Amino acid sequence: MKTLPELFISNRAWAERMTRHDPEFFERLSRQQAPEYLWIGCSDSRVPANEIVGLMPGEMFVHRNVANVVVQTDLNCLSVLQFAIEVLRVRHVIVCGHYGCGGINTALDKGPHGLIDNWLRHVQDVHQKYRLDLDKLDAQHRLDRLCELNALEQARNVARTTVVQDAWARKQPLEIHSWIYGINDGLLRDLGLVLANSAESDAVTRDSVSQILAQR
Numbered sequence: 741m742k743t744l745p746e747l748f749i750s751n752r753a754w755a756e757r758m759t760r761h762d763p764e765f766f767e768r769l770s771r772q773q774a775p776e777y778l779w780i781g782c783s784d785s786r787v788p789a790n791e792i793v794g795l796m797p798g799e800m801f802v803h804r805n806v807a808n809v810v811v812q813t814d815l816n817c818l819s820v821l822q823f824a825i826e827v828l829r830v831r832h833v834i835v836c837g838h839y840g841c842g843g844i845n846t847a848l849d850k851g852p853h854g855l856i857d858n859w860l861r862h863v864q865d866v867h868q869k870y871r872l873d874l875d876k877l878d879a880q881h882r883l884d885r886l887c888e889l890n891a892l893e894q895a896r897n898v899a900r901t902t903v904v905q906d907a908w909a910r911k912q913p914l915e916i917h918s919w920i921y922g923i924n925d926g927l928l929r930d931l932g933l934v935l936a937n938s939a940e941s942d943a944v945t946r947d948s949v950s951q952i953l954a955q956r
C-alpha cells in the first residue's frame with residue numbers, strides 16, 4: 741500500500757502531461773543536465789525556485805537552506821557550488837532572498853530558539869555589521885532591509901569561496917547575482933549586485949549596500 745496517495749496521483753498526472761507535450765522530454769533529461777543557473781535560495785515553501793522563474797526540470801541547479809546562507813565551512817553548499825561550476829559549468833549563480841523571511845525574522849528576535857540559533861548566527865553577523873543603519877528604521881523596514889542585505893552578503897560569500905576564486909582565476913565566465921523575491925506579489929527584484937571577478941567584488945558590494953540603505 742502506498743502512503744500519501746494524493747502525491748503519487750498528481751505526480752502521475754504531471755509526468756503524463758509533460759510526456760504528452762514533449763514525448764522525449766524525460767528520455768532526453770535522463771541522458772544529461774546542462775543548466776545555465778545555480779539558484780541558492782531559502783527553504784521557504786512559498787519560494788519554489790524553478791516555478792517563480794518559469795524554468796523546466798534540467799534548466800536550473802538548486803540549493804536551498806534556511807535564510808539562503810552561504811558559509812565557507814558548509815560542505816553541503818560548497819559541494820553544490822563546486823559541482824555546478826566545475827562540472828555543469830553554470831554561467832550564473834543567483835543568491836535569492838525573500839521578504840518576510842522567517843529565518844531573518846527569527847535572527848532579529850533574541851530567542852532562544854534552540855539549534856537554529858547556531859545557523860542564524862550568520863544572519864545576526866549581517867545584522868551586526870549594519871546595525872547603526874538598521875536601528876534607525878521601524879521594525880518592518882528593518883526586516884525588509886536585512887532580508888536584502890543578507891542576500892547581498894551571502895552572494896559576496898559565494899564570490900569569496902575557493903571554488904569561485906579558482907573559476908575566475910582560470911577565466912571561466914561566471915557571474916554572481918543577488919535578488920530578492922516578494923512573497924506578497926510573486927515578483928523578483930534585482931538588488932543591483934553582479935560580481936564577475938575578484939578585483940571589483942568589494943567595491944560593487946559596497947555600492948549595492950549603499951543603494952539599499954539609501955531607500956526609504
Ligand code: CO
Nearest residue numbers: 782784841842
Ligand atoms: Co526564508
